[in-house]
Amino acid sequence: MNISVVIVDDEPLIRSGLRAIVDAEPDLTVVGEAGDGAEVLPIVRRTGPDVVLMDVRMPAVDGIQATRLLLDGLDPGPRVLVVTTFENDDYVYDALRAGASGFLLKRTPPADIVQAIRTVAHSESLLFPEAIRSLALAHAGSRSDAPTGLDHAQLTEREQEVLRLMARGMSNAEIAAELFLGVQTIKTHVANLLAKLGARDRTQAVIIAYESGFVAVR
Amino acid sequence: MNISVVIVDDEPLIRSGLRAIVDAEPDLTVVGEAGDGAEVLPIVRRTGPDVVLMDVRMPAVDGIQATRLLLDGLDPGPRVLVVTTFENDDYVYDALRAGASGFLLKRTPPADIVQAIRTVAHSESLLFPEAIRSLALAHAGSRSDAPTGLDHAQLTEREQEVLRLMARGMSNAEIAAELFLGVQTIKTHVANLLAKLGARDRTQAVIIAYESGFVAVR
DNA sequence: GCCGGCTTCCCCCGCGGGGGTGAGCCCGAC
C-alpha cells in the first residue's frame, strides 16, 4: 500500500520542499532524488518507484527527455508527474507525448500534491498513458506543428466516427445500423481504436473521448 | 424516416419562423401548432409527433407544465425540445426535471435547430430522459431548493461512489477491490444505478455522469 | 412490533463485447 516516490529537480530547495510534503504522509515515501534528468534512470532502475515527480526545466537533460528515457526503457515504468511553474507551458504536450501521467503546478497546495501522487500511483491501468498521449497529439494537431517522432496512435476518420457514436452510448449493432455497415466491421474499428487509445473497453474509450475533448459535454 | 414536429409558442411570428425552418427540410414535417400549453395535449394526442418544440414562457400554461402534462400522460411521449431565449434560464433545470430532452436557443442557426431535432428524434433510447432528469436533480441539489415533486431516481452514496469509479474506467472487479467488497455487491449497485439512470450499460452510465456534471473533465 | 430502504452477497443464464487471425478491396505512395 506504501507508495514510493522519486523526486527530480535541479533546485535543491524545491527538492527538499517536495520531500517534506511527501514524507509527511504515512503512505508516501521518498526513495530517491535526482538533480538532473541524466541521473534519473539509474536511480529509478535501482529503487523502482511508483511515481516520479519530474521537473521540466533542468540543465542537461530536461524532464521531457528524462521521461521519455524512463518509459522507453522500463516496462511497466513508473508514473511520471511533471512539475511545472506555469500552466500554459508549451512543454505540457511534449511531456504527455513522452508518456507523463499528469501535471503539478509548483504552487499547488501540498494536500493536492499528495492526492495527485496517490491518484496516479493508484491508477494501475486506469488513466492510461497511451490515451493521454493520443490526446496530446490531437491537441497538438489543432495548434502546433512540431514533428513529434511518434505520431501513430491517432484515429482514422472511420474510427473517429465510430468513437463519436460510442460516446453517444450506442452499441456496436446500433452503430452498424447508423453507418450502414456490418457489425463485424464496427467490431474491427472498435478493436483498432481501443488499441490506439490504450483503452481496455469501450467505456474507457468514451472516458478518453471526454477527457481529451474529442467529444464535449453538450 | 420522416420526423413529425409540433410547434408550441405564443408568438405567431416565432411559430411561423420555426415552421419555415422545419418544413424546409425534406425529412421534417410540422404536423401541428399550439399557441399555449393548454392546447398542446390534445394536439399531441391527435398527431402523435416525434418531437415537440416547446417555448418556455407562455401566458396560461407554460412550457414546463405543458411538458410535464405531456410526458406524464403519454408513454412513450414525444421528445420535447425546450425553446428559450436566454442561456442561463432558471427554467432549464425545471424543464429537464419535467422530462425535456434538450434545449434550443432562439438565436440558434437554423441548420443547428434542424440538426437538434433530428438528434433527439433519432435517439430512440440514446440520450435518455430519465438520466437527464436525475442530472437536473443533482444540479438542483447543489444549488436550488424547490420541492420538485419527483425526486426518485437519485443515487445512494454507495451508488455514487461506484459510478465515480466506473467513470474512471474501472471494471466491476477493480471497483470491488478498491472498495473491499465482493464483485456481486458491485454488480448489484451497478444494476441499480443503471436502472435509476435509465442507462443500458456502464458506458451509457458514464456518459450520463459526464453530461450531468456528476464527474467533470479533469 | 412491522415495514421499507440500503447494503451486502449468492445463484443461473444469455449476450454482447473484445482478442486473435485472416482476407479481399481500393487507393495512393514508392
Place this chain on the structure above:
DNA sequence: GTCGGGCTCACCCCCGCGGGGGAAGCCGGC
C-alpha cells in the same frame, strides 16, 4: 509494378457484463 494503409467483413473463443431472481443484516420511521 509493389507495398502499405484504410475499410470492409468473416470466423472462433472467452469472459465480463447485465438481467432476473433471492436473501440476509442493519437501520430508521410509522
